[in-house]
Amino acid sequence: MVLYYSATGNTAFIARLISEKLGDELLDLSERVKTGDTSVISSERPFVICSPVYVCEMPFFLRDWLKKVSFSGSRDVYFIFTSGGYAGISGSLAKGIIRRKGMHYMGHAEFKMPRNYIASNTYPELEREEILRRISTSRDKTDEAAECIRKGERLRARYVFLFEKIITLPFTPIWIKLKQPSKDFHTTEKCIGCGKCAKVCPINNIRMENKRPVWIKSCAHCMACIGNCPTEAIEYGNITQHKVKYNIRKYLDN
Ligand SMILES: Cc1cc2nc3c(=O)[nH]c(=O)nc-3n(C[C@H](O)[C@H](O)[C@H](O)COP(=O)(O)O)c2cc1C
CATH class of the missing domain: 3.30.70.20 (Alpha-Beta Plaits)
Incomplete structure (x- = not known):
């Protein structure tokens, strides 16, 4: 089962493609997250959780929901992160949550998508051509991720250095506040x-x-x-x- 949260459509787009390629069910988590519905979600096939990256991590509201929800059926969980190019420690944090549930973390894949965070001037706006290029490159990359998941292989992403964790862990909550x-x-x-x-x-x-x-x-x-x-x-x-x-x-x- 492919599950996703998406604010502006990037993650929904990738999640939909992966679910189509796997021929698997697609579940939009927005309503469950919003209403705090943590009732059991069942699937005999691996869970593929798709999330945007906010300040180098999964959004805090999705993380908090994920900690509380229960899964039944398959014990394997994959993650897909969409970001503007830096997914930070999203994978390591997701791994911790999944292991604490007694489930198997099957790795994650990162998709570089258009940056949706327009309430900041830190990064310049992307040209339309660059936005289309990122969408198209990511669309193509879903083949590889879906193939790995279909074969039951682990997804492999960039190595995360210790200093990234040391910087991000205290920085993100302060930044958010x-x-x-x-x-x-x-x-x-x-x-x-x-x-x-x-x-x-x-x-x-x-x-x-x-x-x-x-x-x-x-x-x-x-x-x-x-x-x-x-x-x-x-x-x-x-x-x-x-x-x-x-x-x-x-x-x-x-
Ligand atoms: C609050 C906020 C923080 C973000 N932080 C990061 C970040 O740390 N690194 C990054 O590469 N992209 C960052 N982004 C960009 C999003 O991760 C990216 O655009 C994502 O694909 C949006 O997904 P969605 O359209 O499914 O909501 C951030 C976006 C928002 C809104």
Whole structure:
């Protein structure tokens, strides 16, 4: 069974391709994560968990959900990470969680996709050609990952050095606390009050008041609200004003 969480479509895209190639079931975890549903998930075939990378790790809300959920049937778990190019220690952390469940960690694969994090000016916006190139290269790479999983072989990814773990482990929680406040999110006059932003927020951090979204507290900065707004009415301070509101849908033919 291929399971995924995706805020702006990259991970959903890769997960769907892998599930098609394996001829296996596809499960969108958004609703389960959002509602805290950790009821048992069963599959006789290996579990393939697909996740984006946030600050060198799996998103904290997915990690917390994964720690609590139970799996029955197969004991093998693969991971697929999509990132903007650096998946950090996502694999090592995933391995720890899976082993603590008494299951077999079967390795992970990393896919370099377009970076969806537009609420930061750290990285320049990618040109459309580069976005299309990353999507196309990743699409091709799903063959290799699916083949490995079908044969029951381990997925092999980049070696993670000890210094990466030492830097990332304390850094990420601090970064999330300091750099991911919600207060700068706001809507423009384009907002139609549809509430889609509240619906797609994986941590229920958006409340609708007078047909307008209100961001409650520090959030995951997943970009689901910005990237899925039907009228592109959500901005983050003045950082996102002139940027393309990333969603992979804009780059796919259908
Ligand atoms: C809050 C946040 C943090 C991110 N941190 C990283 C990172 O550390 N390294 C990286 O390569 N990409 C990073 N990214 C980019 C995403 O991992 C990448 O675009 C991913 O494919 C998005 O998946 P999705 O469209 O399924 O949500 C980050 C994105 C967000 C929103």
